[in-house]
Amino acid sequence: MVVTLLLLAASAPAQTAPPDTVPAPRPPSGLVAADVPNDAGRGIDLTWKGSPDDIAGATIVTQYHLARSTTPAGPWTLIDSVAAGTVAKRDQNVDRGAEYFYRVDASGPGGITLAGSITGPVRATSQVINQTRWSVMVGTILFFGFVLFFMASAQSGKKPFVRRIPGIDAIEEAIGRATEMGRSVLYVPGIQDINEMQTVAGLVILESVAKLTARYETPITVPVTYPIPFTIAEEMVKGGYLHAGRPDAYDSNSVRFVSPEQFAYVAAVTGIMMRDRPAAHIFMGSFYAESLLLAETGFATGAIQVAGTANVHQLPFFVVACDYTLIGEELYAASAYLSGEPKLVGGLKGADLMKILIITAIIAGCVLESLGQHGFKLWMTTQ
Amino acid sequence: MKREVPLFITAVIGLFMILSFFVPHQWVSVPADFLQGSAVILVAFGYVLGGANALRVNFDGISRRSPGWQYKVVLVVALLTTVTVGAIEGREFLNPGMRSKWIYDWIYSPMASTMFALLAFFIASAAFRAFRIRTVEAGLLAVAALIVMLGRVPLGDLLTDWLFQLKWLPGAPHTLHLSTFQEWIMDIPQNAAKRAIIIGAALGVMATGLRVILGIERSYLSGED
Amino acid sequence: MPWISKLDTLDRRWLFLVMGLLVAGPLIFPAGLPLKVSPPVRSFHDTIEKVPNGSTVFMPCDYDPGARPEMVPMTKTAFRHLLSKDCKVVVTVLWNAGPGLVEATLNEVAREFPNKTYGVDWVNLGYKAGDDAVMVLMGQGIKNAFPRDYRGNPTSTIPLMNNVRDYSSFPLMVNISAGFPGTKEWVQQVQSRFHLPMVSGCTAVSAPEYYPYLQSGQLQGLLGGMAGAAEYELVRGEKGLATKGMDAQSLAHMFVAFCIVFGNIVQRLKRREAA
Numbered sequence: 001m002v003v004t005l006l007l008l009a010a011s012a013p014a015q016t017a018p019p020d021t022v023p024a025p026r027p028p029s030g031l032v033a034a035d036v037p038n039d040a041g042r043g044i045d046l047t048w049k050g051s052p053d054d055i056a057g058a059t060i061v062t063q064y065h066l067a068r069s070t071t072p073a074g075p076w077t078l079i080d081s082v083a084a085g086t087v088a089k090r091d092q093n094v095d096r097g098a099e100y101f102y103r104v105d106a107s108g109p110g111g112i113t114l115a116g117s118i119t120g121p122v123r124a125t126s127q128v129i130n131q132t133r134w135s136v137m138v139g140t141i142l143f144f145g146f147v148l149f150f151m152a153s154a155q156s157g158k159k160p161f162v163r164r165i166p167g168i169d170a171i172e173e174a175i176g177r178a179t180e181m182g183r184s185v186l187y188v189p190g191i192q193d194i195n196e197m198q199t200v201a202g203l204v205i206l207e208s209v210a211k212l213t214a215r216y217e218t219p220i221t222v223p224v225t226y227p228i229p230f231t232i233a234e235e236m237v238k239g240g241y242l243h244a245g246r247p248d249a250y251d252s253n254s255v256r257f258v259s260p261e262q263f264a265y266v267a268a269v270t271g272i273m274m275r276d277r278p279a280a281h282i283f284m285g286s287f288y289a290e291s292l293l294l295a296e297t298g299f300a301t302g303a304i305q306v307a308g309t310a311n312v313h314q315l316p317f318f319v320v321a322c323d324y325t326l327i328g329e330e331l332y333a334a335s336a337y338l339s340g341e342p343k344l345v346g347g348l349k350g351a352d353l354m355k356i357l358i359i360t361a362i363i364a365g366c367v368l369e370s371l372g373q374h375g376f377k378l379w380m381t382t383q
Numbered sequence: 384m385k386r387e388v389p390l391f392i393t394a395v396i397g398l399f400m401i402l403s404f405f406v407p408h409q410w411v412s413v414p415a416d417f418l419q420g421s422a423v424i425l426v427a428f429g430y431v432l433g434g435a436n437a438l439r440v441n442f443d444g445i446s447r448r449s450p451g452w453q454y455k456v457v458l459v460v461a462l463l464t465t466v467t468v469g470a471i472e473g474r475e476f477l478n479p480g481m482r483s484k485w486i487y488d489w490i491y492s493p494m495a496s497t498m499f500a501l502l503a504f505f506i507a508s509a510a511f512r513a514f515r516i517r518t519v520e521a522g523l524l525a526v527a528a529l530i531v532m533l534g535r536v537p538l539g540d541l542l543t544d545w546l547f548q549l550k551w552l553p554g555a556p557h558t559l560h561l562s563t564f565q566e567w568i569m570d571i572p573q574n575a576a577k578r579a580i581i582i583g584a585a586l587g588v589m590a591t592g593l594r595v596i597l598g599i600e601r602s603y604l605s606g607e608d
Numbered sequence: 609m610p611w612i613s614k615l616d617t618l619d620r621r622w623l624f625l626v627m628g629l630l631v632a633g634p635l636i637f638p639a640g641l642p643l644k645v646s647p648p649v650r651s652f653h654d655t656i657e658k659v660p661n662g663s664t665v666f667m668p669c670d671y672d673p674g675a676r677p678e679m680v681p682m683t684k685t686a687f688r689h690l691l692s693k694d695c696k697v698v699v700t701v702l703w704n705a706g707p708g709l710v711e712a713t714l715n716e717v718a719r720e721f722p723n724k725t726y727g728v729d730w731v732n733l734g735y736k737a738g739d740d741a742v743m744v745l746m747g748q749g750i751k752n753a754f755p756r757d758y759r760g761n762p763t764s765t766i767p768l769m770n771n772v773r774d775y776s777s778f779p780l781m782v783n784i785s786a787g788f789p790g791t792k793e794w795v796q797q798v799q800s801r802f803h804l805p806m807v808s809g810c811t812a813v814s815a816p817e818y819y820p821y822l823q824s825g826q827l828q829g830l831l832g833g834m835a836g837a838a839e840y841e842l843v844r845g846e847k848g849l850a851t852k853g854m855d856a857q858s859l860a861h862m863f864v865a866f867c868i869v870f871g872n873i874v875q876r877l878k879r880r881e882a883a
Contacts, residue, residue: 130405130406130407133405140401193426193739195422196788200591204600261495289811292505293502300620312816313813321513329587335600343599344600347593420741423741426737487705495674495705499674503627507626508867511618514872535832536835536861537644538859560644566647
């Protein structure tokens with residue numbers, strides 16, 4: 001009976017589809033599910049080989065449906081649908097440590113074709129160390145090691161030699177000139193908030209500058225953009241006067257909160273320059289478009305100007321319009337220079353040694369790449 | 384304790400955040416994410432603090448009739464008006480027809496644009512007055528500046544294409560444009576110098592950060608050492 | 609020669625006047641100088657072009673009215689480019705004075721596409737305080753970082769946001785920024801951590817700083833200032849604000865170059881006279 005039915009089926013005329021019916025797509029294959037590396041167990045990466053009917057320009061396949069289950073038999077939950085042509089997707093809605101099974105189905109106008117097989121079990125797990133960041137970790141440990149070693153070495157009496165930076169010497173010269181002319185010093189600690197390291201550096205230098213102005217009995221004006229740097233600037237100026245032995249000379253109105261708005265701030269500061277005519281302007285911190293407005297207005301008043309910033313796009317304006325400019329990391333080094341504290345000067349040497357290491361790594365990397373050896377570059381590449 | 388507690392908190396949180404860059408495990412990443420979110424809230428709070436500070440400082444100046452106190456009156460009136468209008472209008476404060484939108488479109492926007500536009504004038508005066516070629520390096524800088532400035536605009540190529548005709552050189556492009564020189568300067572020497580400054584500045588940031596985290600740099604705290 | 613000392617002490621307001629006339633003139637009487645497309649701009653365009661049609665693209669716009677002449681033309685052309693590819697666009701603004709301007713700019717372009725609906729084809733999530741901390745926060749979930757959009761709608765109810773989880777939901781970031789927080793912070797906090805492909809439009813003064821990122825592949829395209837915006841308009845076959853401004857910018861650049869040269873000539877003559 002069965003053989004008869006099979007024979008009847010075989011001999012039946014072939015049912016050809018009408019010309020305008022799109023056939024159901026053939027299923028995708030080769031689904032691979034793997035734990036996302038170097039994360040906190042938050043994702044599983046899925047990759048597959050597309051359906052043979054997934055051809056650019058054709059519309060047999062329009063989407064792939066990704067389904068997930070905690071058991072091979074289901075029930076299956078649709079987790080995502082991706083456009084035809086896509087062969088990878090990350091599932092980020094997983095529970096850490098749970099076992100999952102995955103399936104990818106092809107869908108098109110002709111219908112949905114379920115996957116021929118399922119993949120699993122796979123678990124999303126946490127990793128303790130990000131394996132791609134070893135180079136950064138080694139570099140960080142070395143850098144911290146160098147800095148701490150030379151700090152300790154400098155404190156024990158072996159203070160390293162540091163070359164003179166004219167811009168830093170010019171700060172005392174500028175304050176001296178303001179004193180001779182009987183006018184004040186204007187100090188601008190940049191326009192960014194305390195989360196910017198240049199602002200921290202600018203405020204640290206402020207203490208040394210305030211100590212000098214206290215010693216020379218020269219008034220100082222410090223306009224500040226944000227509230228937190230404002231309170232820290234007050235402490236720095238107060239501290240400077242205290243360390244100079246002149247706490248009674250401290251004027252609480254010397255530090256002024258102005259505005260976080262960039263151009264409102266620069267309007268206020270240029271107003272101070274034109275009205276109060278400070279004889280020395282010191283710009284130390286992070287600056288943006290207002291740098292030329294400040295420096296050029298300051299020049300027009302005839303003041304001596306010293307600037308320092310690590311924002312390289314503003315350096316040309318300061319170089320052109322100011323008498324002295326600290327470039328890039330010279331801003332961060334300035335506090336060590338001005339205070340002369342052995343610990344801080346030792347830290348400079350540590351940073352210099354790290355720079356030598358980086359230069360060596362760059363040269364070594366260039367040579368190895370030129371020789372077709374990519375291991376070093378791969379080790380340095382992070383994710 | 385007034386200084387030790389903040390220093391301890393700074394050290395612990397600073398080192399923890401550095402660790403979070405290397406350790407993706409949830410015991411580190413979840414608290415680190417929480418701290419990142421807390422930082423956002425702290426920054427938002429800062430605006431409240433800033434407004435209060437602005438009022439305190441300016442009221443003080445007005446009451447003492449310090450020089451320019453009239454401008455302080457204008458500032459306080461403008462600040463209070465803008466905040467009050469914005470608070471009354473609520474979430475839709477920048478919808479068309481709102482008074483806050485009027486202040487933004489007709490006062491704030493033009494003033495901000497005007498201040499930024501001043502740069503064009505100041506660059507001309509700085510270029511005339513301050514850009515002095517006194518050394519070989521300054522000369523190189525001036526030549527590079529001229530090439531980049533003129534190469535960035537269409538007029539540069541238009542005026543100089545006749546200078547760089549290379550029809551006579553087999554295999555060379557017909558004309559070497561000024562903009563080509565400009566692109567080379569931006570891609571090669573400028574890029575190299577920028578990279579070096581960025582690397583140096585990044586090391587400076589790390590060194591300063593380390594000093595703050597380890598409490599070596601502590602002058603931002605009040606009181607004596 | 610008395611005219612040398614007169615020029616040496618020239619009141620800078622004369623220079624301001626000349627600059628003002630040279631900039632205003634071409635804006636009133638445009639000359640239509642020919643433009644050329646540079647490789648970074650070509651890359652910017654091609655990278656957007658390669659994004660599959662219908663994808664959801666992330667477009668942070670970090671600027672305020674001060675940078676309007678450079679940023680708004682880029683925003684318009686990029687947004688138009690994305691909408692013409694039927695891409696969905698998610699916009700954020702990390703500058704507190706920016707959302708009003710960005711919203712007005714996006715609305716102006718969206719009006720050219722009557723079949724595009726807010727909330728379905730594009731959404732402006734508005735401003736959030738925190739600068740680069742917000743960038744990292746968004747990596748944990750965009751809807752967590754922005755529970756409401758700029759218009760006050762809960763993001764959980766916006767249809768476009770149904771398929772947006774975090775940075776992995778986007779094939780590309782199109783960043784238009786004028787300073788801090790901006791391109792550098794997006795590269796440091798997002799592109800390098802989450803490997804989201806990125807193109808950027810920035811002010812002309814910042815552009816040189818981002819060439820290292822362009823060369824390393826962290827940025828796949830760069831528009832530098834109004835010139836970059838004008839070149840992008842040229843590639844797209846548009847004649848927008850940036851193209852109209854290039855004549856004025858050309859004359860302004862010529863004048864600054866003239867000031868450098870002439871200033872040095874005056875100084876040399878003055879020194880020779882003194883000697």
